[in-house]
Amino acid sequence: MTAQTCPRQHQRTTMEIASLEPSLYTVKAVFILDNDGNRLLSKYYDTELYPSMKEQKNFEKNVFNKTHKADNEIAFVEGMTIVYKCSIDLFFYVVGSAQENELMLMAVLNCLFESLSQILRKDVERRCLLDNIDGVFLVVDEIIDGGVILESDPQQVIQKVNYRLDGSEQAYGFDLFDYIIGNIDGQTDRRQCA
């Protein structure tokens, strides 16, 4: 009779217990949506939260519907605390449990946003983000590792990712350079292996 409601409740119960325990696992999920609510990037760190892709996308839709009209910074959806930020045609979300310190989640969100705006040279909009999605993946990877906040200082993130903006003159120059160097490197490496 209660088939449709039961799984969620079980989840919440488990979450509840987990959250009482002091832990570094702060971030449940992070995602970036465009202004139609489509997923551009998303990572779920708590595998029990939304195990299937369908549940994840439903959750993202639900979050988007409840947040895209007003830039309110924080919301509470499906028993989760969501902090968010929008920029031109992008929406950035960081998800934590209901008991999580909201300011920690904000620290993650701010770090993500500032790192990306530096990498994208303030051009934080959909097209530019997609053109440099590899850099975005790397930034997210440096900020959160399996749900643990790995770094919260955007300067450190930039330094660690050391990403060159795609499409600049400089990048093209490096391309040619890599082209030659990569070749030589490849050969030396193989020699070492042998």
Next chain:
Amino acid sequence: MIKKFDKKDEESGSGSNPFQHLEKSAVLQEARIFNETPINPRRCLHILTKIIYLLNQGEHFGTMEATEAFFAMTRLFQSNDQTLRRMCYLTIKEMANISEDVIIVTSSLTKDMTGKEDVYRGPAIRALCRITDTTMLQAIERYMKQAIVDKVPSVSSSALVSSLHMVKMSYDVVKRWVNEAQEAASSDNIMVQYHALGLLYHLRKNDRLAVSKMLNKFTKSGLKSPFAYCMLIRIASKWPYSSCLRNKHEMVVYEAASAIVHMPNCTARELAPAVSVLQLFCSSPKAALRYAAVRTLNKVAMKHPSAVTACNLDLENLITDSNRSIATLAITTLLKTGSESSVDRLMKQISSFVSEISDEFKVVVVQAISALCQKYPRKHSVMMNFLSNMLRDDGGFEYKRAIVDCIISIIEENPESKETGLAHLCEFIEDCEHTVLATKILHLLGKEGPRTPSPSKYIRFIFNRVVLESEAVRAAAVSALAKFGAQNDDLLPSVLVLMQRCMMDSDDEVRDRATFYMNVLQQKQKALNAAYIFNGLSVSVPGLEKSLHQYTLEPTEKPFDMKSVPLANTPITEQKTEFAPVATSKLPEKPGPTRQDIYQEQLAAIPEFQGLGSLFKTSEAVQLTEAETEYVVRCVKHTFARHMVFQFDCTNTLNDQLLQKVMVQMEPSEAYEVLHYVPAANLPYSQPGSCYSLVKLPEDDPTAVSCTFSCTLKYLVKDCDPNTGEPDDDGYDDEYVLEDLEVTVADHIQKVLKPNFAAAWDEVGDDFEKEETFALASVRTLDEAVGNIISFLGMQPCERSDKVPENKNSHILFLAGVFRGGHDVLVRSRLALADGVTMQVTVRSSDETVVDIILASVG
């Protein structure tokens, strides 16, 4: 702008998504260029990006194709392009669970992890640990230890966090790195410190002593990282939070305030400093901080409304906050702290925007209303009105359920609101899409409706359900109808006519129920009505299933004995459910195996306990040691028909000892006979283990229901290395005295809820009724007396008689239960207050001995 060579052709219009029409097969085809020499880093990077993008969108990769792409990717380690290498690490992590033989990259990653390029080292560690299993972990252990204490923060952090991830898989290996983690904890880098603290706590959390040492150390030395401070506050329960309230980071201040608020038994004086920082946060320009503050104040208001009154003005300002979540939390907090006179105004304000807020917050509003009704019962008609309007609005299941629960609790608290409440609920089920709620309401109508002044008006609503709804609802409606017929003689003929129609239903369950009730009702016997319509079965359903299955396996002439079935040990309590704070879970609705069912399974697996029959009752755990001792022992008492099994759950909190052959020796004070001890073979540090004792109840004296056992823990001690857990070869015998264990009459009685006590009373009859009067001189209030009797007899209070109305001098308490062996037992206890409490106890049971036992034990 110059674009990558292979991207130009995909370019079309500036707003489009370059990845929109990616096809997995095409991308995998492209991935073949990974094998080309020389490697083209730009193109390869772009293809890896596409693969990761596809995985992120939820594209499914088969094992074959993933493995093929993965192996091709490994060749890219020959290039020294930084971004490409980093994307390889990401691909490894993403594919770790999809591709086969990912360990092929171990040596490449180990090389990067120990190499000269600092940019690679951290990410390489994280990727490596993602693909490593316990056996391989030993091989890289040396490198991990070095990495944890590396002077480059990103390397140290990566190693610490990866170690934390691996604790679940290889606790024994990771716990050997505790010294390195300790060193990292004094790092100057804020993140390294945070990660080290997190790992240390995780490795030591079962060792209270080590945790408190760690806390002491960091409290004294102080921490650099606000994150680490937050973690520390969470770990500590006795941490001097007040000093953290002056930390320069808002994050830490908030964490400390929240910790104080959540401390159990917090006094108003301890709360005050926390509340005042939260008050400051209420006017912050940051929405997240305002939200955090008001959410926490809301929690405070549930227990200590007066502590929050000082913030009323700030909360009033938040009512107009553009973030509706904040506004809702502010109003609901005010509802808890405000005076009775402000209720109407606040309710009006809520109704102005209730349609704009999310379901989660609507539930918060309903919970606030529910709390309000308890505080100001006189306002119940305003609330009821508001709730019935909310019930008519759109909303999801959780929201509707909260409203229905709230209305039901108002009905139960205020008898005069019963009819209005039932009318609202009747209206609601006319158009209710949630089967669970419809059945719940029908059940309530069946219970309450027949006892109202004009029961006939509910019949129409109930019968409509039989005509219009799904099977489950129809079946519930039939059961509700039967109760009207059983209670009201003048309605019986019409109920019988309706029943007749239900017997033509297309669903088996509905037809069966109708036929059954029809036949019972036609007998017109009170005892039958009580047993089969009002009070139903009280056995555990999984237990019944198991017993019946067992019965069918062993062909016998004997009829099935209902008394052999274990009782449902968690009767549906009549008490109002405590309203949980925001989004804490309610218990799952579908009962899984209960605690007792789990114990039954566990005990059945032990050969010594075979042939004891079915488990009758399992007690709550009793602590036999103080909380902070070397060994922690608690006992769970299992009662069977003629035996008791004592289960001792022991934990060894000394990390330099291994205990073996652990058992608890018991010396009974009465004619109880200890038949058998089942020792726990091994009790290593911090891993709980159980030993058992089997005791035979005295057969010749059935009235000997209480007994005291003196208990001693006996064991063989082997000293061991605290780090590796390796024990010495030799050990010595030792013992440890535990507290006495009591068996009381409550251990022999299982609680059973009789929804209609009067009917049950008649059903058991007065064949073995006995009555006696007692004076309880030491008891001062009726509440106290009621509490004492319930906990002493361990029986279930019925008809909400455990609640003593205020300002009354007399009260009647109804208790129901089943005695070991399967005899129903009912107790009616009249209490009168005058200089102590006088109590007249009337006991009825189907067995005379049971009546005597109860009276003897009360006396």
